[in-house]
Amino acid sequence: MSEASQIVDGILAGDVRALARGLSAVEDGSPDAEPILKAVFPRAGKALVVGVTGPPGAGKSTLVDRITARLRKDGKSVGVVAVDPTSPFSGGAILGDRIRMQGHALDPGVFIRSMATRGHLGGLAAATGHVVTLLAASGKDVVLVETVGVGQDEVEIAGAADVVLVVLVPGLGDEIQALKAGIMEIADVFVVNKADREGVERVVAEIQTLLSLGDHGGHLPEIVSTVATRDQGTAALLEAIVSFRSHADKSGVAARRRLGQAEKLFDETLQDRLRDAVRERALTAEERQRTLARVAARELDPFTAAGEVVRRLLP
Numbered sequence: 001m002s003e004a005s006q007i008v009d010g011i012l013a014g015d016v017r018a019l020a021r022g023l024s025a026v027e028d029g030s031p032d033a034e035p036i037l038k039a040v041f042p043r044a045g046k047a048l049v050v051g052v053t054g055p056p057g058a059g060k061s062t063l064v065d066r067i068t069a070r071l072r073k074d075g076k077s078v079g080v081v082a083v084d085p086t087s088p089f090s091g092g093a094i095l096g097d098r099i100r101m102q103g104h105a106l107d108p109g110v111f112i113r114s115m116a117t118r119g120h121l122g123g124l125a126a127a128t129g130h131v132v133t134l135l136a137a138s139g140k141d142v143v144l145v146e147t148v149g150v151g152q153d154e155v156e157i158a159g160a161a162d163v164v165l166v167v168l169v170p171g172l173g174d175e176i177q178a179l180k181a182g183i184m185e186i187a188d189v190f191v192v193n194k195a196d197r198e199g200v201e202r203v204v205a206e207i208q209t210l211l212s213l214g215d216h217g218g219h220l221p222e223i224v225s226t227v228a229t230r231d232q233g234t235a236a237l238l239e240a241i242v243s244f245r246s247h248a249d250k251s252g253v254a255a256r257r258r259l260g261q262a263e264k265l266f267d268e269t270l271q272d273r274l275r276d277a278v279r280e281r282a283l284t285a286e287e288r289q290r291t292l293a294r295v296a297a298r299e300l301d302p303f304t305a306a307g308e309v310v311r312r313l314l315p
């Protein structure tokens, strides 16, 4: 049996070492990655994927830790992916601190993976998607994906979840306005964490104002206040997640979202493949350089140049 198929069998059987090896293959962009991902793909659709995003220090990791504890009490297995697009560090103390999952380190029902660096094959969002696929295929009931910040990567990563939690805190003030553009739109549930601080009502009111301006497909996102450090409000948060999930299933929102994700996955993969095919079959690196030089010199227009390459590939 090939190494890849051994890893696949192990992952599908819930073996933790096989899972770790599969994740490394995917993260390193090893040649085994694709056969592994292909083989587990049909078995990766059962987990509930929850995206947790928001500004740095909002308490996302503390919340993820509390949610994990509650899910474990209910007998559910949990995968956690902590994505930190801004951090130049990989692993080590800083990430350990960011994740705050020490309490679950020895629990075999919890698997934690951190992704700290950019430069993954196909981009960070794609790499995160692959990690989620492997965790789901290994039988995790719930996969929690934590992302820091409000950039394009984060919106993309969180947007690929079944349920998206946007975590805010009192005292953000103008930051809420800045968040509005990207992250607010993808929120299924708002969490106002650090509710032990002043100003909770104000944040809630600001979110309500923002929500009143938007269109939410007939389902206004719930706003749940929490004090993650004291495990307050986390039961209500879990209920809000479940309630959104059942609404999404009934209303067709979930099906539409899955279709949207499939479209993205397919289109991105197709683009990758076409780019590879162009490189391998239609245009050598030298030809490419020559073409670029001619376009730069305006001897050749880019439409004619690209059209010529496509004709070579698809006669």
Ligand SMILES: Nc1nc2c(ncn2[C@@H]2O[C@H](COP(=O)(O)OP(=O)(O)OP(=O)(O)O)[C@@H](O)[C@H]2O)c(=O)[nH]1
Pocket (backbone or CB within 6 Å): 055, 056, 057, 058, 059, 060, 061, 062, 063, 097, 098, 099, 100, 148, 193, 194, 195, 196, 197, 226, 227, 228, 229, 230
């Ligand atoms: N007062 C208060 N502090 C909290 C609460 N939740 C988390 N904290 C604290 O806030 C700090 C940041 O918490 P994290 O859970 O690491 O926040 P995070 O959003 O994961 O942070 P990054 O991953 O670095 O963006 C820690 O010192 C927590 O103990 C809360 O509800 N109230």
Ligand SMILES: [Mg+2]
Pocket (backbone or CB within 6 Å): 060, 061, 062, 098, 099, 146
């Ligand atoms: Mg964190």
